[in-house]
Amino acid sequence: MLKNDLVDTIREKALWMRRRAFTMVHDAQLGHPGGDFSAIDIIATLYFGVMRYDPKKPDMPERDRFIMSKGHATGALYTALCAAGYYPEDWLKTYMQPQSKLNGHPNRNYLPGVETNTGPLGHGLPVALGIAIAGQMTGSDYRTFVLTGDGELQEGSNWEAAMSAGNRKLGKFTLIVDRNRLQQGMGTEETNGLDPLDDKFRAFGWDVEVIDGHDVGALVSALSEPPGGRSKPLCIIANTIKGKGVSFMENKASWHHGVPNAEQYDIAMEELV
Amino acid sequence: MAAPAAKQEGFYDCRDAWARTIEELAENDPRIVAVVNDSVGSSKLGGFQKKFPDRLINVGIAEQNMVGVGAGLANGGRIPFVSAASCFLTGRALEQVKADIAYAGFNVKLVGQSSGVAYGELGPTHHSIEDFAWLRPLSNITMVVPADSWETAEAVKWAAAHEGPVYIRLSRMPVPDLSVENRKFQPGKAELVRKGSDVTIIACGTMVHLAVQAAVELEAEGISARILNMATITPLDEAAISAAASETGAIVTVEEANIHGGLGGAVAEHTSANLPVPVERMGFPGFVPTGSVEWLFDHFGLTAAGIARSARKAIGRKRG
Numbered sequence A: 001m002l003k004n005d006l007v008d009t010i011r012e013k014a015l016w017m018r019r020r021a022f023t024m025v026h027d028a029q030l031g032h033p034g035g036d037f038s039a040i041d042i043i044a045t046l047y048f049g050v051m052r053y054d055p056k057k058p059d060m061p062e063r064d065r066f067i068m069s070k071g072h073a074t075g076a077l078y079t080a081l082c083a084a085g086y087y088p089e090d091w092l093k094t095y096m097q098p099q100s101k102l103n104g105h106p107n108r109n110y111l112p113g114v115e116t117n118t119g120p121l122g123h124g125l126p127v128a129l130g131i132a133i134a135g136q137m138t139g140s141d142y143r144t145f146v147l148t149g150d151g152e153l154q155e156g157s158n159w160e161a162a163m164s165a166g167n168r169k170l171g172k173f174t175l176i177v178d179r180n181r182l183q184q185g186m187g188t189e190e191t192n193g194l195d196p197l198d199d200k201f202r203a204f205g206w207d208v209e210v211i212d213g214h215d216v217g218a219l220v221s222a223l224s225e226p227p228g229g230r231s232k233p234l235c236i237i238a239n240t241i242k243g244k245g246v247s248f249m250e251n252k253a254s255w256h257h258g259v260p261n262a263e264q265y266d267i268a269m270e271e272l273v
Numbered sequence B: 001m002a003a004p005a006a007k008q009e010g011f012y013d014c015r016d017a018w019a020r021t022i023e024e025l026a027e028n029d030p031r032i033v034a035v036v037n038d039s040v041g042s043s044k045l046g047g048f049q050k051k052f053p054d055r056l057i058n059v060g061i062a063e064q065n066m067v068g069v070g071a072g073l074a075n076g077g078r079i080p081f082v083s084a085a086s087c088f089l090t091g092r093a094l095e096q097v098k099a100d101i102a103y104a105g106f107n108v109k110l111v112g113q114s115s116g117v118a119y120g121e122l123g124p125t126h127h128s129i130e131d132f133a134w135l136r137p138l139s140n141i142t143m144v145v146p147a148d149s150w151e152t153a154e155a156v157k158w159a160a161a162h163e164g165p166v167y168i169r170l171s172r173m174p175v176p177d178l179s180v181e182n183r184k185f186q187p188g189k190a191e192l193v194r195k196g197s198d199v200t201i202i203a204c205g206t207m208v209h210l211a212v213q214a215a216v217e218l219e220a221e222g223i224s225a226r227i228l229n230m231a232t233i234t235p236l237d238e239a240a241i242s243a244a245a246s247e248t249g250a251i252v253t254v255e256e257a258n259i260h261g262g263l264g265g266a267v268a269e270h271t272s273a274n275l276p277v278p279v280e281r282m283g284f285p286g287f288v289p290t291g292s293v294e295w296l297f298d299h300f301g302l303t304a305a306g307i308a309r310s311a312r313k314a315i316g317r318k319r320g
Helices: A003-028 A033-050 A074-083 A089-094 A124-138 A156-168 A188-192 A197-203 A216-223 A262-271 B014-028 B046-051 B063-075 B086-092 B094-103 B131-135 B149-161 B205-220 B238-248 B263-274 B293-299 B304-316
Strands: A065-068 A144-149 A173-179 A207-212 A234-239 B032-036 B056-058 B079-085 B109-113 B142-144 B166-169 B191-194 B199-203 B225-229 B232-234 B251-258 B279-284
Touching (some): A003 A074, A003 A216, A033 A065, A033 A074, A033 A144, A033 A173, A065 A124, A074 A089, A124 A144, A124 A173, A124 B094, A156 B063, A173 A197, A197 A207, A207 A216, B014 B046, B014 B149, B032 B063, B063 B094, B079 B086, B079 B149, B086 B109, B086 B131, B131 B166, B131 B263, B142 B149, B149 B166, B199 B205, B199 B238, B199 B304, B205 B225, B205 B304, B225 B238, B238 B251, B238 B263, B251 B263, B251 B304, B263 B279
Parallel strands (some): A065 A144, A144 A173, A207 A234, B032 B056, B032 B079, B079 B109, B199 B251, B251 B279
Antiparallel strands (some): B191 B225
8 A cells, every 4th residue: 555545544544433432432421532532543553554463363473462551541442443353333332331341441351452451550561571572582573562651651660661671672562652741630741750751761772763643654654664673672752632633622631531521522523524 | 396497308398399390391382481580599490591591581670570571471372480489479560460460361370489488587578478368369360389399390280281370379498298199289179188077277388297297296185187288279179168167167277378368268258158167267467576487487386286276276166
């Protein structure tokens, strides 16, 4: 696929994901739409432009892995897996309902395509590191991608894993930081500042790229493996906007787990076109 | 009597059996890997490291990462044995054990080294007497506490072949091999070490051989004590506990652990709900004072004489 066509396809998928995720959150009156929307372009790029997988064979050993460390952003993850063909759209209607496979945080035993259970922050990067080490150990060529929030990086377990990944020179390991600069209550820098985040990862032995996390073309370029591969793990700091795409949600911490009323839902649907 | 001192004739450190077995298994199965937190020596994995340098992952002093990496290795088709001092493996990384191993259900084997009060004088920060209570509610983790070298080797072999999370809790205190005919390791089944009809002593790990000595002492007084080696704490052999309650009418539990929420707690939960009989729980009531392992065992009555005393007490509490 030509790059322009690919970018258009990813944008279409991302639009569908935003509309569908917002509907899920509206119907359930539960969810984390702000973080869903900051992450959706990244996740759509991975599933529809970068990763190798077969939804009919979710356990295929050579599949690329995506680990959703910010497990609360299930609106983004569940719509991506659905659009990728792992399960029918009907399942999305059960989001957060009693006995649903679509729990508030993902469970690999409920849903095909979910690589590990996340929810408590700071768990995804160590697990993803283990997957990448297994790949390196066995000479497999699969790639491992993990998406963390930015506030999540306040958890120390991430830095244990970051140090280990840097020392192991894991060239097929990519971390994307959803850098929307807002955590649950307020800004990351007002809470426990992360900057300079790029320098931190460089110091831990990583390659670092800082991009616009809503620029699909830039995401495709940054996430694609360069010819000859890499000799270090890659950290992509994706600058994003919490609530991206809906005027009244953008850059508002209150939409971390805010849910729309009927009027807000209608406005959002008009904007998401 | 005090607990046996190290290097006593016929007493063995179960870590040697663990190390020997994991090396043998790794020879035949390339999926087996070890994950440690700077704990190669204390896990006795020096030999493993020499033979399989690429299959030993030392994450350094970083237990949360260590357990998460274990889950990831399982996702990548490896069979990881994550080995570290029990206190840090289960305490520092408890949320990883809960979410990444138990809840996610990954095929990871957690091996707790130097459990209980094995670190003696180093104190409660280094003791692991809370691990039973912490891990028991994570009921899809099979929790095994081998009583001797033979059982350690069998438990490690079983864990490697079993698909699912396992916690194997080892000591560094030398123990003798139990004398039981036709032994077969059966997870989830209590091992009948000695028949008896007046009282049942349910023990695990380092306490089992002391319970056997107590039974010999009791026999001289005409008391017939049944000894069960409850090597699996989860899932618990409830049938064996029910049989002990109905057939002997009194129970003593003995564990190198906190009595709250551990083996004794589990036995008491089962009997009180089903067949209430006197249950004397032996172990530690909380953080312990400074002292060697031998002193601590003696101080808390975890000796043959102390166990016999509790057995008499349990019998004395029987109704009618």
